[in-house]
Amino acid sequence: MRDAPPSxxxxxxxxxxxxxxxDSGFPSGxxxxxxxxxxxxxxxxxxxxxxxxxxxxxxxxxxxxxxxALALAHRAVTGGDWDxxxxxxxxxxxxKLNREQRTASVRTGRQVLDNAGPAFGSAPAARLAALxxxxxxxxxxAVVVGAVHAGLGVPVRDAVAxxxxxxxxxxxxxxxxxxxxxxxRAQALLHxxxxxxxxxxxxxxxxxxxxxxxxxxxxxxxxxxVHERAEARLFIT
Numbered sequence: 179m180r181d182a183p184p185s186x187x188x189x190x191x192x193x194x195x196x197x198x199x200x201d202s203g204f205p206s207g208x209x210x211x212x213x214x215x216x217x218x219x220x221x222x223x224x225x226x227x228x229x230x231x232x233x234x235x236x237x238x239x240x241x242x243x244x245x246x247a248l249a250l251a252h253r254a255v256t257g258g259d260w261d262x263x264x265x266x267x268x269x270x271x272x273x274k275l276n277r278e279q280r281t282a283s284v285r286t287g288r289q290v291l292d293n294a295g296p297a298f299g300s301a302p303a304a305r306l307a308a309l310x311x312x313x314x315x316x317x318x319x320a321v322v323v324g325a326v327h328a329g330l331g332v333p334v335r336d337a338v339a340x341x342x343x344x345x346x347x348x349x350x351x352x353x354x355x356x357x358x359x360x361x362x363r364a365q366a367l368l369h370x371x372x373x374x375x376x377x378x379x380x381x382x383x384x385x386x387x388x389x390x391x392x393x394x395x396x397x398x399x400x401x402x403x404v405h406e407r408a409e410a411r412l413f414i415t
Contacts, residue, residue, distance in 0.1 A: 256328045263306070306321075402415065
């Protein structure tokens with residue numbers, strides 16, 4: 179069997195690194211997040227038949243906020259514009275209106291930074307980690323992941339799509355752990371929201387400036403505020 183051409187081999191290495199970063203086993207701490215599902219369950223607002231609409235709404239919001247910030251961060255690193263990356267990171271952090279979501283985003287972002295060195299030897303991650311350490315920027319999860327993807331050479335469209343899928347898969351896994359659905363239904367849910375993921379990716383890739391970042395999820399924000407004060411919680415969010 180002949181070796182693959184260098185370009186083919188290089189492309190495969192990029193794909194494998196992308197899969198590693200978005201795999202549920204990567205130690206970013208995403209398994210500790212339900213993305214608001216637990217709060218909805220506690221309030222009796224997440225019946226199995228309601229999950230499709232709820233997850234689709236969360237995906238839509240991610241498309242104009244976290245996923246869009248990921249795309250901007252990716253382009254900023256690719257273009258060497260670290261001022262743009264910092265501006266994007268700060269704006270995304272400010273968009274997260276409740277403390278629970280802000281804290282979780284920064285916590286998981288810093289987990290990715292801590293692991294990006296041994297996992298990928300990522301120079302952008304090292305530079306971003308220094309900016310986070312000196313307080314220049316918060317280090318939200320989406321911006322960190324965008325920077326790492328850019329350093330790996332993952333195309334921006336693929337980076338956005340894979341991260342949105344990882345978000346949706348995390349939502350589905352959370353629903354299973356919360357006892358709302360079983361594993362079979364979780365896979366059907368991921369199939370059903372695929373068009374929503376495509377639309378969210380399109381919205382994210384259309385962002386050209388940090389001022390394009392926005393999200394309007396008043397119900398989810400209210401649920402998060404209640405969840406933050408819950409006496410018992412399985413998830414951080």
